[in-house]
Amino acid sequence: MNKVNNLKILHINPYPPDHLGGSEVFCKNLAINLKKKKNFDSDILTSDILKKNVKFDYLDGSIKIFYKKNYYSLWGINPLVNIYSFLKKNYQNYDVIHVHSYLFLTSLQSALFRKIRKFPYVLHIHGGIQTPQNLSSGLIERAQLGFKNMFFDKWIGSFTMKTADALISVSKKDLDIIKKRFNIQHNHKYYIPNGVNTEIFNKKKENGKMFVTFIGRLSYIKGFDIFMNVIKExxxxxxxxxxxxxxxxxxxxxIKPAQKxxxxxxxxxYPHEKMVDIYNHSKVVLITSRFEGVPTTMLESLACETPVxxxxxxxxxxxxxxxxxxLLIENFNTKSAVTKIIDVLHDQDKSRTFGKNGRKLVLKDFSWDVITDKIEMVYKNFTS
Incomplete structure (x- = not known):
């Protein structure tokens, strides 16, 4: 086992760093910042869902990405990819195996392999713990949530979590749910929120059009229908x-009918590295989710001093x-949301105050200096 000042980490994520999602963005930035701030080496093991027939690539010059063939995407969201053979061959090359999300087949394979081989296995929960089944917009989504809540969580999710040596959650609320819903009683549970690169995501003086902005999956759970109703009003x-x-x-x-x-x-x-331009061209970022963790878009908006x-x-x-x-919206109320948006748009002092306070909070609690320190402490429990 290496000394803690020179660790090698394997990050496992079903989707590659180029995929626009919270866990992918976090995984990519964590690997980069562990190298930059702690001199920890990282590899990423993922699917080739975005890069067919590519075996490996490099991120930021030194982080190797291994792509494994995606044979099928279960329900269009869960890549069927074999990582078990890679783990069997290579697990001894790593000091910690850091698995992102408990919801995917990659996580299950990691847990199964952990049962037959001893290695430090950290499971990182990026939300999705307890999505109510009624928060679905159709029969297929309702069936997916029903399967997850009644079968997957009870058997597969529970097994995946209980096998982990440590659990990290981006939300304090999810940690409480994990303890009760999955009966996880050990003390190796940690709240570590999403991180933001505050050097990139900051306020810039922009000219041109300014927008009321929505960023995320256009779905019922994310409340995209609420957003559309709000902007119409x-x-x-x-x-x-x-x-x-x-x-x-x-x-x-x-969208298309509304554009008339x-x-x-x-x-x-939109490329993540250019999202700072989106935030700086936004008068306000609106998050209308019916169910949510701690969205990265919220933190990045605050870092750019854009009101949320x-x-x-x-x-x-x-x-x-x-x-x-x-400002917070209660009960997905369209009228309340409209009133609050107008208030922020018309009160420049309030808008500036929100922006300054938001960035101050991000610098204190969500910068990568803070996040990598906390991750290092988790790793130290298994590598000291």
């Missing part, structure tokens, strides 16, 4: 506003302090 008496949507999903179909009457710009995807108005659900109120660094 908002535009009635505020014809100078423009709207920006970044993301794709089953409710994308709502509303000034909406939409892009399925968000649903009072999940881990959001762990970050947004009402009337201090943003």
């Amino acid at each position: 908002l535009y009635k008496n505020n014809k100078d506003l423009n709207f920006l949507i970044i993301g794709k999903g089953p409710l994308k179909k709502l 009457n509303l000034p909406i710009l939409h892009s399925d995807y 108005i968000a649903s009072n659900v999940g881990g959001i109120p762990e970050v947004i302090r009402n009337d201090e660094n943003g």
Whole structure:
């Protein structure tokens, strides 16, 4: 085992770093910052879902990404990829194996292999712990959530979590649920939130159009239908506003009809390294989720001093302090959301105060200096 000042970590994530998702962004930035700030080497083991027939690649010059063939995506969201053989051949090359999310077949394979071989196995929970089944927009999504809640969590999810030597969650609320729902009684459970590169994500002086912005999956759970209702109502008496949507999903179909009457710009995807431009061109970022963890977009918005108005659900109120660094919407109320958006748009002093307080909070609790220190402490428990 290496000394703690020169560890080698294997990160396992079903989706590669280029995929626009919270756990992928976190995994990529964690690997980069562990090297930069701690001199820990990292590899990433993932699927080739975005890069067919590519065996390996490099991230940031030194982080090797191993791509394994994706044979099928279960329900379109769970890559069927064989990582077991890679672990069997290579696990002894790593001091810690850090698995991201408990929901995927990659996590199950890691847990199964941990049962037959001894190695430090850290499982990182990126949300999705207790999604209510009624938060689905159709029969397929309802069936998926029913399967997850009644079968997957009870047997597979529970096994995956109980096998881990340590559990990390991005949300304090999820840690409480894990203890009760999965009966995880050991003390190796840690709250470590998502991190933000505060050198990249900061306030810039921008010219041109400014937007009311939505960033994320265009789905019922993310409340994209609520966002669309809000901007329709908002535009009635505020014809100078423009709207920006970044993301794709089953409710994308709502955009085209609305564009006949509303000034909406939409892009399925925007490179993460350029998202700072989106935040700086936003008057406000609106998060209308019905269910949520601690979204990275919220933290990045705050780092850029862009006001956030968000649903009072999940881990959001762990970050947004009402009337201090943003505003919370109760009960997905369209009228309330419109009132609060107008308030922020018309009160520049309030908008600036939210922005300054938001960045101050991110620097204190969510910078990568803070996050890598906390991750290092978890690793030390197994490598000292």
